[in-house]
Amino acid sequence: MESDKPAPPSTRRIAIDPVTRVEGHGKITLLIDDNNHIVEARFHIVEFRGFEKFIQGRPYWEVPFLVQRLCGICPVSHQLAAAKAVDQIAGSRELTPTATKLRRLLHFGQMLQSHALHFFHLSSPDFLFGFGGDPKLRNIAGVLEQFPEIALQGVKLRKYGQSIIEVITGKRIHGTGTVPGGMNKSVTAIERDTLLAGIGDILQWSQDAVALNEHIHTAHPEHRDFGTLPSHYLSMTGTRGELEFYHGGLRARAADGSDIFDQFDYCGYQQILKEEVRSWSYLKFPYFSALGTALGWYRVGPLARINNCDRIITPRAEAARWRFKACGFGGPVHDTLAYHWARMIELLHCAESIHTLLHDPDITGTDLLADKDHRRPQGIGVIEAPRGTLFHHYHVNDEGLVTQANLIVSTTSNNQAMNESVRVVANRYLNGHEITATLLNHLEVAVRAYDPCLSCATHALGKMPLQVTLQHIDGAVIHQLTKKADGVIQ
Amino acid sequence: MIAGTNTIYIDGQEIPFTPGQTVMDAALAASVYIPHLCHYPGLPPSGNCRLCMVETGGRNVAACIAQAAAGQEIRNNTPELNAARMAITQMLFVEGNHICPSCEKTGNCKLQAMAYHLGMLDQHFSQFYQHRDIDASHPDIALDRSRCILCDLCVRASRDIDRKNVFAIAGRGIDAHLIVNSASGKLADTPIAATDLAATICPVGAILIKEQGYRVPIGQRIYDRRTICETGLQEHIAQQRRDQ
Numbered sequence: 001m002e003s004d005k006p007a008p009p010s011t012r013r014i015a016i017d018p019v020t021r022v023e024g025h026g027k028i029t030l031l032i033d034d035n036n037h038i039v040e041a042r043f044h045i046v047e048f049r050g051f052e053k054f055i056q057g058r059p060y061w062e063v064p065f066l067v068q069r070l071c072g073i074c075p076v077s078h079q080l081a082a083a084k085a086v087d088q089i090a091g092s093r094e095l096t097p098t099a100t101k102l103r104r105l106l107h108f109g110q111m112l113q114s115h116a117l118h119f120f121h122l123s124s125p126d127f128l129f130g131f132g133g134d135p136k137l138r139n140i141a142g143v144l145e146q147f148p149e150i151a152l153q154g155v156k157l158r159k160y161g162q163s164i165i166e167v168i169t170g171k172r173i174h175g176t177g178t179v180p181g182g183m184n185k186s187v188t189a190i191e192r193d194t195l196l197a198g199i200g201d202i203l204q205w206s207q208d209a210v211a212l213n214e215h216i217h218t219a220h221p222e223h224r225d226f227g228t229l230p231s232h233y234l235s236m237t238g239t240r241g242e243l244e245f246y247h248g249g250l251r252a253r254a255a256d257g258s259d260i261f262d263q264f265d266y267c268g269y270q271q272i273l274k275e276e277v278r279s280w281s282y283l284k285f286p287y288f289s290a291l292g293t294a295l296g297w298y299r300v301g302p303l304a305r306i307n308n309c310d311r312i313i314t315p316r317a318e319a320a321r322w323r324f325k326a327c328g329f330g331g332p333v334h335d336t337l338a339y340h341w342a343r344m345i346e347l348l349h350c351a352e353s354i355h356t357l358l359h360d361p362d363i364t365g366t367d368l369l370a371d372k373d374h375r376r377p378q379g380i381g382v383i384e385a386p387r388g389t390l391f392h393h394y395h396v397n398d399e400g401l402v403t404q405a406n407l408i409v410s411t412t413s414n415n416q417a418m419n420e421s422v423r424v425v426a427n428r429y430l431n432g433h434e435i436t437a438t439l440l441n442h443l444e445v446a447v448r449a450y451d452p453c454l455s456c457a458t459h460a461l462g463k464m465p466l467q468v469t470l471q472h473i474d475g476a477v478i479h480q481l482t483k484k485a486d487g488v489i490q
Numbered sequence: 491m492i493a494g495t496n497t498i499y500i501d502g503q504e505i506p507f508t509p510g511q512t513v514m515d516a517a518l519a520a521s522v523y524i525p526h527l528c529h530y531p532g533l534p535p536s537g538n539c540r541l542c543m544v545e546t547g548g549r550n551v552a553a554c555i556a557q558a559a560a561g562q563e564i565r566n567n568t569p570e571l572n573a574a575r576m577a578i579t580q581m582l583f584v585e586g587n588h589i590c591p592s593c594e595k596t597g598n599c600k601l602q603a604m605a606y607h608l609g610m611l612d613q614h615f616s617q618f619y620q621h622r623d624i625d626a627s628h629p630d631i632a633l634d635r636s637r638c639i640l641c642d643l644c645v646r647a648s649r650d651i652d653r654k655n656v657f658a659i660a661g662r663g664i665d666a667h668l669i670v671n672s673a674s675g676k677l678a679d680t681p682i683a684a685t686d687l688a689a690t691i692c693p694v695g696a697i698l699i700k701e702q703g704y705r706v707p708i709g710q711r712i713y714d715r716r717t718i719c720e721t722g723l724q725e726h727i728a729q730q731r732r733d734q
């Protein structure tokens with residue numbers, strides 16, 4: 001795989017812009033040769049955020065609340081990943097049971113609301129109306145009209161997850177909560193009881209959502225091989241190989257299900273992961289360094305996690321996992337659309353785990369802060385965010401100011417996989433030289449399976465060139481301005 | 491209205507004063523709030539922020555430095571004065587980097603509370619995007635100059651209460667900036683301590699005790715529970731108790 005490869009001379013460029021119902025904004029370019037074969041698909045990331053740069057110079061205890069602004073969908077994931085890094089920097093010893101369980105509860109609430117949002121609001125229209133369904137209907141408003149019960153369940157599931165976030169962080173979105181070495185408050189008995197009153201429905205609706213997705217996936221053969229992509233998978237797992245979102249070791253499995261590494265301490269992530277920069281995207285391309293750029297790309301997120309784990313500790317989700325696993329015939333499930341099914345198994349696991357935690361007396365405890373040792377010059381926090389493994393890495397100076405930051409967000413890890421899925425689907429559905437509505441719909445569905453969050457993924461202030469072109473509708477270039485990597489504008 | 495001895499009238503309300511008292515102190519003693527950021531009971535006034543401008547005798551004066559005079563009629567809570575106060579607050583916001591969403595002072599910040607009090611919905615003016623250095627050299631205290639509103643409170647607190655004279659404002663007009671009185675210009679080389687009034691008096695997030703941010707949960711922060719009018723009056727009462 002060569003980076004910055006120019007399009008071959010005999011290829012035509014077909015661009016589809018924008019991809020709707022993705023968090024953020026995207027643009028797809030297909031490069032086809034004379035034989036109408038798509039040689040490369042590029043899912044362009046044209047947004048630009050710059051978080052890694054403007055964190056520099058800020059006090060380290062401020063970072064979780066700066067970086068949570070990366071995203072309006074999964075701010076809690078960023079706050080928690082940064083908080084774990086900040087715990088290390090502050091020299092915190094092991095967190096108290098109350099603090100750990102509050103963070104876990106918060107994280108489950110976040111996963112629940114994000115997964116509910118993705119399936120019910122963003123993806124269910126594709127499945128309930130079909131990929132080629134009338135675009136006027138194929139949206140959340142259409143679902144509300146034709147399948148009001150399902151739509152309402154989605155809304156209420158999301159609301160419940162947000163209620164948990166609000167109880168723990170003080171706000172549904174962009175609250176506080178974490179402090180170096182712990183949490184700033186626990187849950188009151190009244191708050192706990194209010195949440196407990198709603199958990200029965202949440203469990204049932206989550207179970208129904210798994211059943212619906214299982215049915216959709218297994219009853220439609222065209223879903224099974226839609227954009228199916230044998231790939232490696234990366235996720236965190238617990239010490240006994242169980243599904244784990246908050247803290248564990250890294251596990252990578254190859255397309256055939258064999259281990260690439262297991263229980264790898266995430267603080268050494270730079271030994272196993274590298275990132276490639278390509279000129280046409282603001283998103284980097286991470287890969288397993290041992291396998292190189294061509295073979296080392298991998299997938300993260302629900303599909304990776306359900307494929308990689310050996311068990312789920314909550315019974316209903318575990319039963320659902322076994323039915324999922326059967327689709328892989330002994331190996332990983334590579335169906336790209338199985339992301340949705342896996343996502344709903346995780347939704348059920350969240351509901352069950354929330355139920356368990358709400359009965360745990362520790363969440364109303366008062367022991368919120370861990371003891372501290374000496375401050376450390378760097379911290380690395382990794383969690384499983386809704387969209388996949390999320391890495392936050394910060395260096396600080398003696399005064400406690402951040403000198404360097406590196407974030408690898410989930411959508412970045414899925415970057416190559418999204419391009420590959422687009423290529424596979426496009427080759428199958430492209431007919432002649434025409435971009436049809438059907439092709440466009442199918443490409444969107446392929447991208448959407450990954451639930452890409454472009455606002456998160458484009459956090460890095462890159463040094464790459466920018467080109468601005470003013471073009472007449474007949475194709476003539478009127479003016480062009482290029483900023484080179486060294487900042488020179490031509 | 492007949493001017494009584496040692497009485498002023500603020501928006502028609504009769505307010506007693508003692509000779510030598512400022513309009514601000516007389517108002518606060520009578521539980522009448524005049525918006526302010528740089529006034530702090532127990533410290534000499536500086537007239538810096540101009541939020542306490544009131545109208546008397548056809549002129550605008552700063553209530554924190556104007557001496558109360560018998561029979562004086564003063565307008566305070568008027569649409570015109572509040573509009574001017576909002577414009578000043580908006581200017582303070584754009585002149586510094588007051589990014590409330592991620593600032594650790596949010597919920598405890600007087601500038602933010604003032605914006606809410608005045609009904610400020612946007613910044614109106616263009617953001618300066620200035621870059622001023624952070625001084626985090628002190629083990630317990632950080633100074634983020636990009637948030638300083640030059641209220642001069644830390645200067646007065648350090649000089650008049652802590653007796654350490656750690657801070658000063660250098661330059662004039664647009665070039666005015668907060669400096670630290672040490673050979674290196676760094677806080678680490680001053681005698682300031684986290685328990686000093688100067689270390690805790692900052693109305694915004696410019697002087698901070700390190701690693702304390704975000705410890706108070708949302709819902710329990712100062713301005714989650716009270717308005718800036720209430721805290722303004724309470725600060726005055728607390729000082730009166732100290733004086734007794």
Ligand code: SF4
Nearest residue numbers: 638639641642644692
């Ligand atoms: S640092 Fe704070 S207290 Fe000192 S002048 Fe600036 S805003 Fe006022």
